[in-house]
Amino acid sequence: MEAPELLALYEQMVVVRRTEKAAHDLFLQGLVKGTTHLAAGHEAIAVGASAALRPDDYVFATYRGHHHAMARGATPEECLAELMSRATGLCGAKGGSMHLTKAATGMLGSYAIVGAHLPMAAGAAWSARLRGTDQIAVAFFGDGATNIGAFHEALNLAAVWKLPVLFVCENNLYMEYTPIADVTAVARPAADRAPAYNIPGESVDGNDVVAVRDAVAALARRARAGDGPALLEAATYRHFGHSRSDPATYRPAEEVERWLKHDPLDIARGRLTELGVPEDAVTAADERALDVVQKAVEAARNAPAPDPDAALTDVWADGGGAWRT
Amino acid sequence: MEAPELLALYEQMVVVRRTEKAAHDLFLQGLVKGTTHLAAGHEAIAVGASAALRPDDYVFATYRGHHHAMARGATPEECLAELMSRATGLCGAKGGSMHLTKAATGMLGSYAIVGAHLPMAAGAAWSARLRGTDQIAVAFFGDGATNIGAFHEALNLAAVWKLPVLFVCENNLYMEYTPIADVTAVARPAADRAPAYNIPGESVDGNDVVAVRDAVAALARRARAGDGPALLEAATYRHFGHSRSDPATYRPAEEVERWLKHDPLDIARGRLTELGVPEDAVTAADERALDVVQKAVEAARNAPAPDPDAALTDVWADGGGAWRT
Amino acid sequence: MADVISYREAVAEGIAREMRRDAAVVCLGEDIGAAGGVFKTTAGLFEEFGPRRVWDTPISEQAIVGAAMGAAMTGMRPVAEIMFSDFLACCWDYLANEIPKVRYMTGGQVTVPLVVRTANGGGLGFGAQHSQATENWALTVPGLKIAAPATPADVIGMMAAAIRSDDPVVFFEHKGLLASKGPPPPPDHVVELGRAAVVREGADVTLVALAAMVPVALRAAARLAEDGIEAEVVDLRCLVPLDMSTVLASLARTSRLVTVEENPYQGGWGATVVSVVADEGFGLLDAPVRRVAGECVPLPFADALEERVIPTVDKVVTTVRDLTAY
Amino acid sequence: MADVISYREAVAEGIAREMRRDAAVVCLGEDIGAAGGVFKTTAGLFEEFGPRRVWDTPISEQAIVGAAMGAAMTGMRPVAEIMFSDFLACCWDYLANEIPKVRYMTGGQVTVPLVVRTANGGGLGFGAQHSQATENWALTVPGLKIAAPATPADVIGMMAAAIRSDDPVVFFEHKGLLASKGPPPPPDHVVELGRAAVVREGADVTLVALAAMVPVALRAAARLAEDGIEAEVVDLRCLVPLDMSTVLASLARTSRLVTVEENPYQGGWGATVVSVVADEGFGLLDAPVRRVAGECVPLPFADALEERVIPTVDKVVTTVRDLTAY
Numbered sequence A, B: 001m002e003a004p005e006l007l008a009l010y011e012q013m014v015v016v017r018r019t020e021k022a023a024h025d026l027f028l029q030g031l032v033k034g035t036t037h038l039a040a041g042h043e044a045i046a047v048g049a050s051a052a053l054r055p056d057d058y059v060f061a062t063y064r065g066h067h068h069a070m071a072r073g074a075t076p077e078e079c080l081a082e083l084m085s086r087a088t089g090l091c092g093a094k095g096g097s098m099h100l101t102k103a104a105t106g107m108l109g110s111y112a113i114v115g116a117h118l119p120m121a122a123g124a125a126w127s128a129r130l131r132g133t134d135q136i137a138v139a140f141f142g143d144g145a146t147n148i149g150a151f152h153e154a155l156n157l158a159a160v161w162k163l164p165v166l167f168v169c170e171n172n173l174y175m176e177y178t179p180i181a182d183v184t185a186v187a188r189p190a191a192d193r194a195p196a197y198n199i200p201g202e203s204v205d206g207n208d209v210v211a212v213r214d215a216v217a218a219l220a221r222r223a224r225a226g227d228g229p230a231l232l233e234a235a236t237y238r239h240f241g242h243s244r245s246d247p248a249t250y251r252p253a254e255e256v257e258r259w260l261k262h263d264p265l266d267i268a269r270g271r272l273t274e275l276g277v278p279e280d281a282v283t284a285a286d287e288r289a290l291d292v293v294q295k296a297v298e299a300a301r302n303a304p305a306p307d308p309d310a311a312l313t314d315v316w317a318d319g320g321g322a323w324r325t
Numbered sequence C, D: 001m002a003d004v005i006s007y008r009e010a011v012a013e014g015i016a017r018e019m020r021r022d023a024a025v026v027c028l029g030e031d032i033g034a035a036g037g038v039f040k041t042t043a044g045l046f047e048e049f050g051p052r053r054v055w056d057t058p059i060s061e062q063a064i065v066g067a068a069m070g071a072a073m074t075g076m077r078p079v080a081e082i083m084f085s086d087f088l089a090c091c092w093d094y095l096a097n098e099i100p101k102v103r104y105m106t107g108g109q110v111t112v113p114l115v116v117r118t119a120n121g122g123g124l125g126f127g128a129q130h131s132q133a134t135e136n137w138a139l140t141v142p143g144l145k146i147a148a149p150a151t152p153a154d155v156i157g158m159m160a161a162a163i164r165s166d167d168p169v170v171f172f173e174h175k176g177l178l179a180s181k182g183p184p185p186p187p188d189h190v191v192e193l194g195r196a197a198v199v200r201e202g203a204d205v206t207l208v209a210l211a212a213m214v215p216v217a218l219r220a221a222a223r224l225a226e227d228g229i230e231a232e233v234v235d236l237r238c239l240v241p242l243d244m245s246t247v248l249a250s251l252a253r254t255s256r257l258v259t260v261e262e263n264p265y266q267g268g269w270g271a272t273v274v275s276v277v278a279d280e281g282f283g284l285l286d287a288p289v290r291r292v293a294g295e296c297v298p299l300p301f302a303d304a305l306e307e308r309v310i311p312t313v314d315k316v317v318t319t320v321r322d323l324t325a326y
């Protein structure tokens, strides 16, 4: 990857990291309600994968989806406004942290029932084929999702119909609090299942944005060419607990430490240095990111609350919500 | 296998075949309502597997389950009475062809939602472990069931918990009318999925009762010893259509012919001859089977209809059916 | 077109009409292609439209409905078949949590124009797992439209409306009606969702019915007329949108209400109808409201038992007689 | 034991009491072991009973509930946790088609003594897929008992009854009540399933509520009392068995009925209650029956929006005032 592109990806990752930090702080200030599942540590997967996709491709993500929403065109302001229950939020404050969606840029949603979006992604890929486009669809999901039935059904269907869809597992070693190894029959929960669907199953360092970009690009090319779906397992780690209420004490200190040293931002910075990008260019990117996020926080803070009656709209395509005539 | 045991298994298979033939005829006479899914052609799987099990083991089967019910202790009379809506039926005429169950002999039910009983079998195996017995559980299912989510969840759970459960696939090449190969990503729908759960996945000629008995016996020994679950894929073919309304015209004539020549009864007869069992011993077994089934038909015909008010009982463990107090 | 068309044929005809007018309409489901479906309700579609528009699937209800959802969100109008309505339980997450909510939870960013068709109801001796009337399951979920036609003409007209709808529709085809026949509707026949039909007029009592219970109510009405009791029969056609205006208008004429439902009494759709009536139509009522509904037990196999559980003409007649004596 | 116990603690305590008395009781679910559950409702069980009685599972709702069923059929009394009640949709086949039917369809050959516990309800800003009150889903299925306690003492007493029951019980623990506190019940406290409680007496109107709506109804009753309107509040506790005797007896005293339900109006449990009343209690009614229920939309994320959807004290007060003016 050339330096300018990598610098841009780095900056995107910093924006995600900063936005999540802001979300965390706003939570503590009581300005974000409900729950959040921070993706800090997972940034390289979203940013690297997005870099390999076309603007008209489709992305489906999970409740841990801030990084995907932003990598896929949602602004920090839209995201934070959503988390802060503002009318200007990405989903008009109807979705919340777990459902960030920006359909206009192909980010077709964050889903909070584990695994449920995998068949949807297969369906979007099927649709692309039916409409004769060469779009592809990508579903991101966690290691825990590999043990639910929808995973199996989606992969088999995608394989049988040779659909242009990629299944990208963000393996962060844990479901909520339980180590994935304790509840999974194979060592690599996603990649080791690929032979059951007769599709490629690859592994990648999910914290290396360049490696992710390259892996996704190769599989995307294949899918776009009509060679069918693939599974990609990206190894990563979350910097925080599962959700805001989780201090993550179940993780061995040594393991946490090791992974914190394998931070996607550090890895990207290292690569930038190798490519000869001067320190101050990186610092400038950091500052731009910080600035964007600070402005986003301010804008979201000042945005209006939703009209309570908006709760009764948007059920139906005509905008209404009546169930009787 | 010694001749006397094989002759007994042969006779059991003939009883099943004859009972199903009777069910078929009674259907045409309007004496069996609803639908039936005949297992003619699959007999060796049920009879062979049962021969390898202990009386206290658990069996879970599907809507195509006449053979399992009978192999596992249900009499032709109980089965036919059930099909003919008699009060004396196995389930008091509440179940019907799709739900033959004889709990007293460990035949814990025939389930009509594809794949749903696989987790149940895992649960029965778990229960055996919890109670400190060395019972095992066996789930029989079709090739089509390998593509449904419950299959995946059951296998992973069974593998992770190392449960004493066997998953036996009766691969008859078709789901209802669709060839399994058209909708499955791998060649052997069950066995090729075993590596995804890190368990043994074996194939066997499902029409050879001895081969089935041996394969199940080996895997049962393993399971009972605490070495965990296994998948066994038994190749077979149904002699009739999927259910009574299906003439099965979608199957190539050549294929049908080939498989009808590979009839489990013929194969067993051939083995009996090889073992030196005289022709008339085999004929005597045929006649005994025919006699049992003819008597069963008569008895079922003459049995009383259920009391309509019985429809309102057996919802709750106390025998009642009231939902209000 | 012939003089009469069966309900079964009407399903395929209804879908075919929409497939002809809109290339975005595609079908998927188990054995729906060359086999024409287990109930032959998709017969001819594969022949006319080919494998690029009529897709056989594995036995993967979640993948079927989930893929339909993904396709609907991206420009297609999928018509997914779930063979028996009991099996909706196998993909209930999609019906309950995904399809009806995605538009709302994204603040209206996406639409999900899909139809989930399914064979519903009992009376055929298919036992506990293949006989349920599950339209009330769908009623528990805001965000689904629910259609359940009673005649071949309505099948075609409501199928048109369902497939053209930009909202998700669960379309219940009643197994007990598949063989029934009726006049075929004219080309481009569309029955707007959410319009009940008064299928028999009468001044003494209103019977509100759906799908296979419509002919049961009509036969009961004919029997009651012999006693001089004139029953008005309302075919609800849809549960959502629920046409309470037509029910309340009928009640204003009759002052008495009986629902005729195949689903169990507990949690049945008639309860929702009755609760609207007990509120908004309270002043119209001259007598208690009765519900002839399925007994609160699973469906048994034997005919004699199944008849004890599902509403019959006799039960409706007895209930109405009793009520008009109030 | 302390003077007060929280609803959250009561869940674990209720299970622990039964695990102590019966070795057949085992627990399974996601993160319920060393982690004590996502809601800490199984805290301490793993420590007391160890890994042979408290089992962490993969994210496999079908396997969890299906395995519980198989174990229940073979001598165990499993208590399965489905983390959020929305996720019941992921194993709905087991709740709708398998567990409640297997006894019936085998002619009574087997029993299924299991409990499926789940965190239910909204008001916490968890959005459309983690906030539903889904007790009405279970009501559509004959063969399930349905418990939904409102107080810590009832949690313990009803948990005892549920685990000892030879019938399958779906046990709804309300997320909004987890932090609430109350007096701990004495040892061996058992609250029979199917007995509603009159938790406040009053002569003017009967409010029928469940789970988190019980405190809402009680607060509304307190407000109404300031206006001189005396509301009687019935805590249903269970939907099946449904204690209509207590409701009808209360109605005989008050002549007016309002249900207070968190589930949506369409297909909500209140409709079933109302339909029994509109039949058997018609002569007792002096006024229309009203239902304060969830709006028929998915649950939105923002507080301001969620309050618009879920019943509040204000809505109950307004409805009752309006009704008593009838």
Ligand SMILES: Cc1ncc(C[n+]2csc(CCOP(=O)(O)OP(=O)(O)O)c2C)c(N)n1
Binding pocket: A064, A112, A113, A114, A115, A141, A142, A143, A144, A145, A146, A148, A170, A172, A174, A175, A176, A242, D030, D059, D061, D083, D087, D090
């Ligand atoms: C069907 C379902 N079951 C359980 C949950 C609760 N839950 C939310 S996230 C989660 C863990 C998911 O783990 P993983 O797939 O590894 O993703 P991660 O959170 O680690 O990114 C669980 C169990 C859910 N949302 N959906």
Ligand SMILES: Cc1ncc(C[n+]2csc(CCOP(=O)(O)OP(=O)(O)O)c2C)c(N)n1
Binding pocket: B064, B112, B113, B114, B115, B141, B142, B143, B144, B145, B146, B148, B170, B172, B174, B175, B176, B242, C030, C059, C061, C083, C087, C090
């Ligand atoms: C979940 C579910 N989907 C669909 C059906 C309808 N159905 C009944 S049998 C069957 C085919 C099953 O094929 P297979 O598993 O190969 O078993 P076989 O009938 O060949 O023995 C189907 C689709 C069902 N009963 N359950």
Ligand SMILES: [Mg+2]
Binding pocket: A142, A143, A144, A170, A171, A172, A173, A174, A175
């Ligand atoms: Mg994880």
Ligand SMILES: [Mg+2]
Binding pocket: B142, B143, B144, B170, B171, B172, B173, B174, B175
């Ligand atoms: Mg098959």
